[in-house]
Amino acid sequence: MSIKKQHLKNRPYCKVSFRVSKEAANAAKSIHLVGDFNDWNLQETPMTALKSGEFTAMVELETGTPEYQFRYLCDGDQWINDDEADGYATNGIDGENFIVRV
Template identity: 50%
Template sequence: MSLKKKFLKSKPVCKVTFVLAKEQAKDAGNVKLVGEFNDWEIEATPMRRQKDGSFSVTLDLPTGREYQFRYLIDGEIWISDPESDKHAFSPFGDCENSVVMA
């Protein structure tokens, strides 16, 4: 799992690519990116399977903010990103959300 960021010079936007590695996705049929940037809507941001078996999606996020997120595999398994910028406790259980700083 990893985050790739590209800050745009022309406007206050950061292009963030979220990647769930093949090892984490295992035999997933689908993976969704769920977080504050899409109001935690499960179906809002599906990720695409790549040729190497990983899943990825790129979002344009306004800069100067932090966004909590998690990955949802096959509608059942929630995974945090250990390589995110930081982590925050989730108010829904004893898990941690990943955080990306744009």
């Protein structure tokens, strides 16, 4: 897992790249990035499968919001964790959401 951030100089946004490792993906056919930045829409942000078995996605997040919560949805029915997140927040449903700070 990895999260990389690139702050844009001319706009109040940060490009955030999310990568799920082959080991974490565990032979998944699809992974979606789900979070408050896309209203927790389970289908809106599919991650791209790489030949290496990893999955990646990039989103632009507004820097005026101090943090965003997110999760990865694997094959439509399994949530996977991100050990590289900036923090964690109890979601009150089934565990924790992950936090990325921009």
